[in-house]
Amino acid sequence: MSDRLSRADRRTLHRMDQQIIGLPLYMGNDPRPAAAHVRHLVHLLRSEQSASPCSDAVAHITAVFDRTVPEQATKMIACRKGCSYCCTQPVVVTAPEAFWVAAQLRKRPKVVAAIKEAAKSFGPLPLQERLNARQFCPMLEDALCTIYEGRPIGCRGFVSVDLQACLKMFDRGEVTDIPMPNDTVQVLYAARIILAVALRLTKLSAKVYEMNTLLAAIFAEENAEARWLAGEDLFASLEAGPPPPPQYDQAIESMAKYVTPTI
Numbered sequence: 633m634s635d636r637l638s639r640a641d642r643r644t645l646h647r648m649d650q651q652i653i654g655l656p657l658y659m660g661n662d663p664r665p666a667a668a669h670v671r672h673l674v675h676l677l678r679s680e681q682s683a684s685p686c687s688d689a690v691a692h693i694t695a696v697f698d699r700t701v702p703e704q705a706t707k708m709i710a711c712r713k714g715c716s717y718c719c720t721q722p723v724v725v726t727a728p729e730a731f732w733v734a735a736q737l738r739k740r741p742k743v744v745a746a747i748k749e750a751a752k753s754f755g756p757l758p759l760q761e762r763l764n765a766r767q768f769c770p771m772l773e774d775a776l777c778t779i780y781e782g783r784p785i786g787c788r789g790f791v792s793v794d795l796q797a798c799l800k801m802f803d804r805g806e807v808t809d810i811p812m813p814n815d816t817v818q819v820l821y822a823a824r825i826i827l828a829v830a831l832r833l834t835k836l837s838a839k840v841y842e843m844n845t846l847l848a849a850i851f852a853e854e855n856a857e858a859r860w861l862a863g864e865d866l867f868a869s870l871e872a873g874p875p876p877p878p879q880y881d882q883a884i885e886s887m888a889k890y891v892t893p894t895i
């Protein structure tokens with residue numbers, strides 16, 4: 633006999649989820665609020681009406697991230713408008729994040745061309761060489777991110793409480809641990825786990841790739857998002873980033889088990 637909830641119970645749960653998904657994410661031990669977001673992402677990723685299900689799903693989880701990071705954590709950071717030292721570092725993204733970014737760039741052929749060039753010239757470089765190259769992200773203009781509201785999860789979460797540490801990386805190319813507010817890191821992990829669980833439950837890959845490399849691969853294909861959502865392994869030839877650490881993977885596994893009967 634299946635553990636799956638009845639259709640009536642799933643409908644009730646769906647109604648309850650609607651009251652949760654517009655709120656900041658509850659960061660305590662109760663898994664139910666995170667489960668509500670996972671179900672919502674699964675629903676968005678499976679949509680047959682949306683022009684970009686990935687954009688809808690990632691826009692949701694990034695909005696959750698933005699409204700969950702506590703104000704005191706934001707007050708601690710040294711990041712300011714016009715400060716862009718970190719935008720020379722490699723950004724890793726999942727495919728849905730890259731589809732979201734790609735959708736924002738369709739009418740910006742110069743940026744698309746710059747991304748393709750970046751993918752060739754510095755996309756594959758290891759961290760140290762990338763820092764030495766000091767190449768800014770193609771989406772940065774006049775020290776401002778031109779997709780700021782729609783930037784990937786990693787860019788949102790990469791904040792610093794110490795400008796000197798950022799300068800050490802930028803000026804001297806030293807690989808340094810950038811100190812971040814603990815609360816921001818916790819929310820970043822929670823957002824990534826929710827997205828990864830939703831991808832697992834929709835049988836989609838949660839692999840991460842260097843952003844320019846993945847974007848260039850997307851721009852090279854017709855209907856890339858629809859084909860990827862249909863299960864085509866479009867990025868098999870790209871080098872993926874390392875898999876999540878075991879602790880993170882366990883959290884994904886246990887949340888996936890918790891949510892499975894409810895979808």
Ligand code: SF4
Pocket residue numbers: 718719720723769770771772776777778779780783784787
């Ligand atoms: S997407 Fe925006 S925030 Fe992220 S590296 Fe590029 S310019 Fe910086």
